[in-house]
Amino acid sequence: MKVTISDVAKKAGVSKTTVSRILNGNYSQTTDETRKRVQEAIKSLDYSPNALAKGLKSTRTNVLGIVLANLKNPFWTTVLEGVEDTSREMGYNLMICNSNEDEEYELKHIKELRMRQVDGIVLHPTVKNTEMYRKLLEENYPVVFINRRVPYLNGHSVVMDNIKGATIAVNHLLKNGRKKVAAILYKNPYVSTWSERIEGYKGALREKGYTDNDFCVLELVEGEKNCEVITRFFEQNKDIDAIFSTNNMLTLEVQAVLKEMKIKVPEDVAIVSYDETKWAKFIEPPLTTISQPGYEMGELATQILIKEIQSEKKPIPSTIVLNPELIVRQSAGEGLKNI
Amino acid sequence: MKVTISDVAKKAGVSKTTVSRILNGNYSQTTDETRKRVQEAIKSLDYSPNALAKGLKSTRTNVLGIVLANLKNPFWTTVLEGVEDTSREMGYNLMICNSNEDEEYELKHIKELRMRQVDGIVLHPTVKNTEMYRKLLEENYPVVFINRRVPYLNGHSVVMDNIKGATIAVNHLLKNGRKKVAAILYKNPYVSTWSERIEGYKGALREKGYTDNDFCVLELVEGEKNCEVITRFFEQNKDIDAIFSTNNMLTLEVQAVLKEMKIKVPEDVAIVSYDETKWAKFIEPPLTTISQPGYEMGELATQILIKEIQSEKKPIPSTIVLNPELIVRQSAGEGLKNI
DNA sequence: TTGAAAGCGCTAACAG
């Protein structure tokens, strides 16, 4: 039924070894003549090797795993694209898992991937399975963490400079004459990104002479109905004239509330929002955003992972920090620098 | 280094066979006593089976492949989620590939997936590799086609009713008093979805007594700078008072042009757009859309695929057609039915 | 109820 390497060998009148060598490009050891015979046999039988058997023998599968926590946010689609493109280009296939921010799923997925002998894993960690992360690193299993910092652990990682992003955002608002900048975030105690962005927010304000009393932060829970909470927040803080929103979906929620309350953007309240999206320039008013290089993060993480897989000696763990960028449109009250 | 089934067998003082049986739940043939010993050994050695070896032997890998043509459009992210969730629930892992609408990539990916012995494939076909599709079906390889119809081929598929979607859209515009409805699409001769939507558009107009002369269709090329073409289109067709846009990104392009031209939506021109998105209700004016059940499509396709994989005799190929739904907001000139 | 042995399809010493 299925055609194997033996069939090819038989047909070409050579041994399996020879076929195997030719398949793997060890041409140096073969006559042009036999090589041609084998290749004809391969073609005529429409043979293609069994990757399972190959992997079993060579302990390399050329499959990479990626476990993500969020497929819905377009930012992650971009990251996935970077990972996918790079994998393909470098001859790897990709196994994708969605932890959905759930530690149990994450654990199960990592185990599953290892059972399947994937050569390495790109991991957007929930940051709740510290034990497992440590184990992976101890066993020298190739992993690259992305986007979130895992404290006290010394592995490869590619993250964003969230402090800088927040700083840029707040400075932009201040430069445009705003006096009272509020920050809004989805709460998640495990995750460094939000806390870094808030840190950046506070730092930027302090830098300009604001004191801790001036900080104005609203914490929300993702997935809940937040309209009322946001409304109340604005009612209780009438002096807010600018918002630093740390998430693109959150921004849409906030804008809906502002519209409902007849608060004008950017006249009454200016907005800078995290994450550039396809729709940012099309909504009313066009959004000024902090753009993160998601594709590059995926690309780099994959390159590092593959380098680690392919190198003999363990490379020293590195943390790459990527810079976000400000894209100026109209929601923060300034002209059209970018479009 | 790596712990194998032999190690467990040795530690428990039994044979590999026994361990294997217990791993696979063939309890009936084993004493409680030995079972316990084995399970302790497994735990104490932190053993987990090698899925490659297992797959090599049993010719089942419990891995599914999916090849998509477009990761960027949020519609496909939704589909992917449906596939991912269902796979996980039913004990399968997922290998993801992006053909990027390129027939060569598609071919390579399908071959690759088969080499890796994935148990079946969910395929969003470019519809350019008819030979390969036919071969898959002939060889009884489990495949489910999604979203696009492959002509003359009799395989499982899950698609959307694009004619109905277009009809609903056009009827809605007409019902709201519009007289001259234009349709806009990205051109792709291979793909049934666009032609079906145009067919639905024409059918709906004919139904109301329009003739072929009244049809007004703009074909664009995805990825190109279409602003000027769209602008010219409106300049040359001043009487257009409604647009049926067949793609969500296209809609954003069109809206930008209309804004530029100071044409008011929905006062001057009403819009109904294909595909519901997260941002649809937040743009100005909130978009009336045709919503497609993408998650369900992914879910169903995966269920059918797994059923085919697990059943002894080939099930008869079925085509499931899912219905789109109109979500009424303001871009087509009517009140708030849905929000 | 358990085990021995063969083999899934491939690769890699080691000989020749």
Next chain:
DNA sequence: CTGTTAGCGCTTTCAA
């Protein structure tokens, strides 16, 4: 330059 041979880790007859 090519072939023989011995496994990779697991499942599965078949026999005990």
